[in-house]
Amino acid sequence: xxxxxxxxxxxxxxxxxxxxxxxxxxxxxxxxxxxxxxxxxxxxxxxxxxxxxxxxxxxxxxxxxxxxxxxxxxxxxxxxxxxxxxxxxxxxxxxxxxxxxxxxxxxxxxxxxxxxxxxxxxxxxxxxxxxxxxxxxxxxxxxxxxxxxxxxxxxxxxxxxxxxxxxxxxxxxxxxxxxxxxxxxxxxxxxxxxxxxxxxxxxxxxxxxxxxxxxxxxxxxxxxxxxxxxxxxxxxxxxxxxxxxxxxxxxxxxxxxxxxxxxxxxxxxxxxxxxxxxxxxxxxxxxxxxxxxxx
Amino acid sequence: xxxxxxxxxxxxxxxxxxxxxxxxxxxxxxxxxxxxxxxxxxxxxxxxxxxxxxxxxxxxxxxxxxxxxxxxxxxxxxxxxxxxxxxxxxxxxxxxxxxxxxxxxxxxxxxxxxxxxxxxxxxxxxxxxxxxxxxxxxxxxxxxxxxxxxxxxxxxxxxxxxxxxxxxxxxxxxxxxxxxxxxxxxxxxxxxxxxxxxxxxxxxxxxxxxxxxxxxxxxxxxxxxxxxxxxxxxxxxxxxxxxxxxxxxxxxxxxxxxxxxxxx
Amino acid sequence: xxxxxxxxxxxxxxxxxxxxxxxxxxxxxxxxxxxxxxxxxxxxxxxxxxxxxxxxxxxxxxxxxxxxxxxxxxxxxxxxxxxxxxxxxxxxxxxxxxxxxxxxxxxxxxxxxxxxxxxxxxxxxxxxxxxxxxxxxxxxxxxxxxxxxxxxxxxxxxxxxxxxxxxxxxxxxxxxxxxxxxxxxxxxxxxxxxxxxxxxxxxxxxxxxxxxxxxxxxxxxxxxxxxxxxxxxxxxxxxxxxxxxxxxxxxxxxxxxxxxxxxxxxxxxxxxxxxxxxxxxxxxxxxxxxxxxxxxxxxxxxxxxxxxxxxxxxxxxxxxxxxxxxxxxxxxxxxxxxxxxxxxxxxxxxxxxxxxxxxxxxxxxxxxxxxxxxxxxxxxxx
Numbered sequence: 038x039x040x041x042x043x044x045x046x047x048x049x050x051x052x053x054x055x056x057x058x059x060x061x062x063x064x065x066x067x068x069x070x071x072x073x074x075x076x077x078x079x080x081x082x083x084x085x086x087x088x089x090x091x092x093x094x095x096x097x098x099x100x101x102x103x104x105x106x107x108x109x110x111x112x113x114x115x116x117x118x119x120x121x122x123x124x125x126x127x128x129x130x131x132x133x134x135x136x137x138x139x140x141x142x143x144x145x146x147x148x149x150x151x152x153x154x155x156x157x158x159x160x161x162x163x164x165x166x167x168x169x170x171x172x173x174x175x176x177x178x179x180x181x182x183x184x185x186x187x188x189x190x191x192x193x194x195x196x197x198x199x200x201x202x203x204x205x206x207x208x209x210x211x212x213x214x215x216x217x218x219x220x221x222x223x224x225x226x227x228x229x230x231x232x233x234x235x236x237x238x239x240x241x242x243x244x245x246x247x248x249x250x251x252x253x254x255x256x257x258x259x260x261x262x263x264x265x266x267x268x269x270x271x272x273x274x275x276x277x278x279x280x281x282x283x284x285x286x287x288x289x290x291x292x293x294x295x296x297x298x299x300x301x302x303x304x305x306x307x308x309x310x311x312x313x314x315x316x317x318x319x320x321x322x323x324x325x326x327x328x329x330x331x332x
Numbered sequence: 333x334x335x336x337x338x339x340x341x342x343x344x345x346x347x348x349x350x351x352x353x354x355x356x357x358x359x360x361x362x363x364x365x366x367x368x369x370x371x372x373x374x375x376x377x378x379x380x381x382x383x384x385x386x387x388x389x390x391x392x393x394x395x396x397x398x399x400x401x402x403x404x405x406x407x408x409x410x411x412x413x414x415x416x417x418x419x420x421x422x423x424x425x426x427x428x429x430x431x432x433x434x435x436x437x438x439x440x441x442x443x444x445x446x447x448x449x450x451x452x453x454x455x456x457x458x459x460x461x462x463x464x465x466x467x468x469x470x471x472x473x474x475x476x477x478x479x480x481x482x483x484x485x486x487x488x489x490x491x492x493x494x495x496x497x498x499x500x501x502x503x504x505x506x507x508x509x510x511x512x513x514x515x516x517x518x519x520x521x522x523x524x525x526x527x528x529x530x531x532x533x534x535x536x537x538x539x540x541x542x543x544x545x546x547x548x549x550x551x552x553x554x555x556x557x558x559x560x561x562x563x564x565x566x567x568x569x570x571x572x573x574x575x576x577x578x579x580x581x582x583x584x585x586x587x588x589x590x591x592x593x594x595x596x
Numbered sequence: 597x598x599x600x601x602x603x604x605x606x607x608x609x610x611x612x613x614x615x616x617x618x619x620x621x622x623x624x625x626x627x628x629x630x631x632x633x634x635x636x637x638x639x640x641x642x643x644x645x646x647x648x649x650x651x652x653x654x655x656x657x658x659x660x661x662x663x664x665x666x667x668x669x670x671x672x673x674x675x676x677x678x679x680x681x682x683x684x685x686x687x688x689x690x691x692x693x694x695x696x697x698x699x700x701x702x703x704x705x706x707x708x709x710x711x712x713x714x715x716x717x718x719x720x721x722x723x724x725x726x727x728x729x730x731x732x733x734x735x736x737x738x739x740x741x742x743x744x745x746x747x748x749x750x751x752x753x754x755x756x757x758x759x760x761x762x763x764x765x766x767x768x769x770x771x772x773x774x775x776x777x778x779x780x781x782x783x784x785x786x787x788x789x790x791x792x793x794x795x796x797x798x799x800x801x802x803x804x805x806x807x808x809x810x811x812x813x814x815x816x817x818x819x820x821x822x823x824x825x826x827x828x829x830x831x832x833x834x835x836x837x838x839x840x841x842x843x844x845x846x847x848x849x850x851x852x853x854x855x856x857x858x859x860x861x862x863x864x865x866x867x868x869x870x871x872x873x874x875x876x877x878x879x880x881x882x883x884x885x886x887x888x889x890x891x892x893x894x895x896x897x898x899x900x901x902x903x904x905x906x907x908x909x910x911x912x913x914x915x916x917x918x919x920x921x922x923x924x925x926x927x928x929x930x931x932x933x934x935x936x937x938x939x940x941x942x943x944x945x946x947x948x949x950x951x952x953x954x955x956x957x958x959x960x961x962x963x964x965x966x967x968x969x970x971x972x973x974x975x976x977x978x
Contacts, residue, residue: 057424064420068413068436068476076439076447076473079454083446086453128349135346150350156577157357158534160554161570165356168363168371175359175373208353237338259441266443268537273558283445287537290449300453303446314441318434493690499677500655500684500762501752502707508678515694 080307083300090297097301107285107302114281117196117271118264121203122257125211128204130253133215134245137222155209163270166202167193170274198274203267211260218252255321262310262317282306357574364571366564375564382568392569395553398464399533399573402549405468406475406532407525413472414479414528415521421480422487439474444537447474452541460542467542467549471535475528479521486520487513519588526580533573606634606792607668607759609654614663616649623649625816627663631809633759636786636793638803641813642839647796650813651762654794656680667760681708683753683791684762688769689745691737697748698724698733704756723751726785743774750782754789763795767802779806800840804828812836832874834963837886842923844892844933845884845963850877860885860962863929866908873962882965889923891959892935897950907954908933912947926951 091097101107136147154162169175170192177189192198222245230240268283275281282302290299359373364382366375386392417436420426439447451470452461460466490513498508514521536551543549548556550573554566609631616624624646631637639647652658654665656677665672672680683704691700701723705716724730727747737745746766753761766782767775783806786793797803803810804824812819812827812835819839820832831837834845848860851867859867860883870885877883897909910928922942924935933953937945945951 061420061424061426064416064424065426065432068417068480069432071409071413071469071476072435072439072473075451075469079450080446082454083450128352131342131345132349135342147346147350150354154353154357156530156581157360157574158551158554158570160534160536160551160558161360161567161573162356164554164558164566164570165359168359168373169356171371173372205352205356208349262441266445268445269555283443283537286445286449290452291541296449296453299449303443303449306443307446310441310443311438314434314438318430491688491690493686493688494692496655496657496677497684497686497690497752498692498703498707500657500680500682501704502678502681502756503703504678505676507707512692 084304087297087300087304090295090300097297098305100298101301101305110280110282110285113279114265117199117203117279117281118261118267121200121207121264122261124200124204125207125260126215126253126257129208129211129215129256130249132212133219134249136212136216137219137224151209151212154205159206160269160273162206163202163273166198166205166274170198170201193274194276194279196275196279199271199279202270202274203264206270207260207264210263211256214256214259215249215252218255219249221252222248251321255317258313258317258321262313265306265310360567360570361574363564364567366567369563371562371564371567382564383572385565386568386572389565392550392553392565395548395550395569396572398543398547399549399551401464402468402471402539403529403532405465406471407529409468409472410475410479410528411521411525414476414524415483417476418480418483418487422484423492436480437477440477442474444535448537448541451538455542462543462545462547464543464547467539468532470538470542471532472528474535475531478527478531479524482520482524482527483517486517490516519584522584522587526584529580530577533576603788603790604757604759606790608633608666609760609792609794610666610669611650611654612664612666614650614653614665615661616653616658617661622816624653624660627818629811629818629821631792631794634790634792635808636783636795636806637809637811638795638797638807639811639813640797640800640803640839641819642798645813646816647798647813648764651764651794651796654760655682655684655762678707680760681756681758682760682762683756683758685746685749685753685764685766687765689737689749689766691745691748691752693737695736696733697729697735697737697740700737700748701733701751701755703752709756719755723755726754726788727751727781742770743778746770746778747781750785754785754791757789757791759791761791761793763793765797766795767797767799775802782806804840812839814839830874830961831886831963834884834886834965837884837961837963842889842934842936844887844889846887846931846933847965848883848885848962850879850881850883850962852879853877857957858962862908863931868908869957870960870962871957875962875964877962877964884963884965886961886963887955887959889934889936890921891955892933893954894924894926894935894937894941894945895952895954896944897952900952907952909950909952912945912949912951915942915945915947926953928953 087097088094132147132151136144139147171177172189172193174192176192177186180186180190226244226248227240230244231237235243266283267281268287271279271281272284272287283306286299286302286306289295289302363371363373363375365378365380366372367377367379367381368375421429421433426432447470455461455463455466455470458466460469494512494516495505495508498512499505503511533549534551536555539549539552540555544552550569554569557566609629611627611629614624614627615622627646627650639650641647649658653660656672656675660673667680692703695703698720702716702720705711705719709716711719720733721730724733727750729744729747729751732740732744737748740748749766753763763782767778770778779802795803795806804827807824809821810824810827811821814835820827820836822830827836828840831840831843837843837845846862848862848868848870850858850873851861852859853873856872857869858872858877860870861867862885868885873883893907908928910926910933912924913927913932914925916923921936921938922945924937924945926933926935935953
């Protein structure tokens with residue numbers, strides 16, 4: 038009797054468990070195939086190209102690591118990206134905090150303002166700074182009108198103009214990531230700190246701030262990775278001294294048509310960003326975005 | 333008293349930062365309506381001449397058509413690929429889910445110049461350079477995460493028993509997804525698709541390599557014009573791009589509001 | 597008139613040796629159950645006892661690892677859930693938020709019964725009348741109160757006249773008053789439609805009030821099956837005794853067994869007469885002596901002559917007011933017994949007073965010290 042019952046249910050059970058495997062595989066297949074064909078395969082070919090174009094040698098990499106030009110550009114890139122990241126974090130923190138502690142209408146309003154720039158092309162936002170910071174730009178006009186300076190300040194084509202635009206471009210994302218992290222902090226802890234005698238500032242400093250630090254580090258890593266790849270902003274607002282790696286790769290490829298060298302530099306940049314993204318993933322788990330591995 | 337002072341300082345700081353965020357946007361919008369010949373802010377007067385200039389220039393018109401086609405195709409590909417992937421990631425136990433997630437998201441953190449070069453080198457032998465469809469295929473890779481993230485978020489917020497309720501009352505499981513789950517998560521999917529569209533409309537570097545010659549999309553046209561001229565046409569083109577994005581978003585938001593009003 | 601229109605005949609449901617595990621966790625372990633046609637049966641148990649898993653197995657959302665489910669003598673192993681012709685009410689109702697009340701109720705008709713438009717409209721109207729929501733048919737679920745949503749869920753589950761209705765803790769989200777009202781309504785609806793109902797709940801009073809048959813589940817197995825009254829009065833083991841209502845489970849040692857009566861020792865003091873054990877027992881075995889608190893008779897020790905004291909003597913430790921009754925905790929040696937007395941009698945029992953506790957012989961039962969699915973550590977006296 039039991040044996041018969043077990044026998045009759047065996048086929049559907051097997052069908053069900055294999056269905057549990059086949060359906061998600063079918064659902065993921067197109068997406069993964071697409072990524073492999075249009076993203077991973079091109080990257081692999083680029084990697085191959087970086088050797089093949091120089092007669093199957095490491096010549097391109099030797100240039101990368103020995104030429105003073107590349108060393109200088111890499112240093113500038115890391116320096117600019119780091120400074121932009123730190124400033125973006127400092128400016129994003131209070132906005133994210135206010136978003137966290139306010140509710141309803143005020144939160145919606147601030148979020149709207151934060152998202153508006155996101156809908157505007159990076160080229161356009163950079164271009165806007167070109168207009169604002171010029172000799173006849175609004176900033177210089179204001180400074181001269183108020184008598185603070187008498188000749189226009191050199192606001193363009195230096196690291197100031199590059200940074201002010203980069204930070205403006207990075208800010209919305211930084212705010213959103215920090216806000217997301219802060220929302221996960223249990224706010225009753227702050228109430229608990231206050232009940233036990235901490236003032237607002239003390240409660241913030243001893244409870245909220247330490248708890249928000251992991252979110253700050255996470256946002257910092259992600260924003261840093263993105264700033265390493267900036268092209269438009271340093272190209273439009275910087276001088277040759279502010280050249281970042283993406284510009285150099287662009288010149289190698291589109292002007293010098295040295296695809297081997299461009300590929301090698303691109304690969305090094307890719308490896309650096311992938312390493313940082315992997316660190317981020319290790320500690321902050323990218324797949325938290327869809328409910329984590331437990332879902 | 334002290335707490336009030338704190339709040340005031342914090343409020344002022346946040347207001348200043350927000351001004352810094354949106355001021356460049358205001359500047360571009362204002363200059364696009366300038367009556368002057370130069371990129372001055374504040375503009376000397378109001379006119380629509382730069383918009384007329386764009387409408388009368390076949391190169392700009394074609395650029396906008398290319399961008400619309402490109403963005404539309406990208407959004408379509410990203411949605412068709414991303415929605416099923418989101419279902420798999422949210423609804424099923426999958427081995428190596430963390431690795432798969434990282435794979436789907438990694439296009440977002442890859443420096444655009446790297447993607448641009450590798451895509452171009454790959455496309456030339458395939459004859460996909462100078463192809464809008466080809467570029468949309470490449471854009472779909474980085475547009476997909478937006479669809480996956482937003483669909484997954486909606487899906488996670490949806491009661492799984494709704495689908496079960498449909499099934500137990502006679503709906504075929506596939507039909508239950510179509511009739512019950514999809515209508516409920518539709519706003520999430522649409523937001524993801526709009527973001528993928530905007531991502532494609534803003535992308536410069538891959539587009540420069542693949543469609544840099546004839547048939548440039550708007551971003552490439554703006555970028556190459558920017559090196560040569562400096563009249564408010566660029567601002568007007570940018571403003572149209574902004575308008576386009578806001579229009580799409582407004583459509584989405586009002587559709588959502590409509591859906592909500594219908595159900596409250 | 598409505599009642600005759602919606603009446604159907606219930607299905608007989610049989611579970612044979614049903615098992616289901618999630619990895620190493622056994623959720624349902626060899627469950628065998630026969631639900632007669634038209635019965636209202638409750639699966640009652642604490643969370644994790646396997647009741648919801650059983651329901652999902654019957655619905656077909658889960659596939660059993662072993663065993664079979666027969667609906668009207670037909671195995672449904674190969675029938676996917678959408679073709680099992682079952683109605684179901686979910687814990688959070690799971691009404692479709694993008695459809696009106698009428699569309700929600702009409703959903704099963706659109707899916708399975710290919711009826712004419714007029715016929716479906718008539719059926720939907722009948723169902724809405726049955727749950728008294730005809731006036732709200734154009735509303736959306738979010739515009740309804742919890743009780744109204746509950747009724748829409750009932751109407752949707754019953755509209756295609758399924759012969760089996762599954763309900764998964766459908767009243768859990770409602771407050772106490774509304775819950776009691778809905779219990780009565782569900783009973784009435786069950787009576788008028790005649791369908792077989794399998795009802796999952798962790799609320800023992802709900803199960804006792806509503807069911808024809810209660811299946812008490814514990815640790816993936818059935819602890820006992822019976823009518824509510826039989827379970828309450830004659831629990832088969834300590835777990836059931838403890839889970840249903842208040843009970844005293846006094847650790848005892850069997851001293852003597854006989855055909856009509858046996859004697860037990862409590863602690864190392866009294867030897868008390870008890871009815872014969874309903875299980876194989878020998879002198880020297882450990883057992884629980886089970887008595888309901890309301891079956892205890894209390895007398896102030898001062899009013900009873902020592903030689904007349906037939907029961908246990910204890911000291912009142914605690915006295916608490918519960919509206920209709922007072923509950924007392926009485927220390928007897930190392931044990932603490934629970935008793936209930938009517939409000940007007942409580943004047944004579946203050947904390948610290950000595951009382952004599954007694955009960956009629958058939959109010960007490962002997963239960964095995966460790967029983968299948970119940971352990972003394974968990975279901976001892978509380």
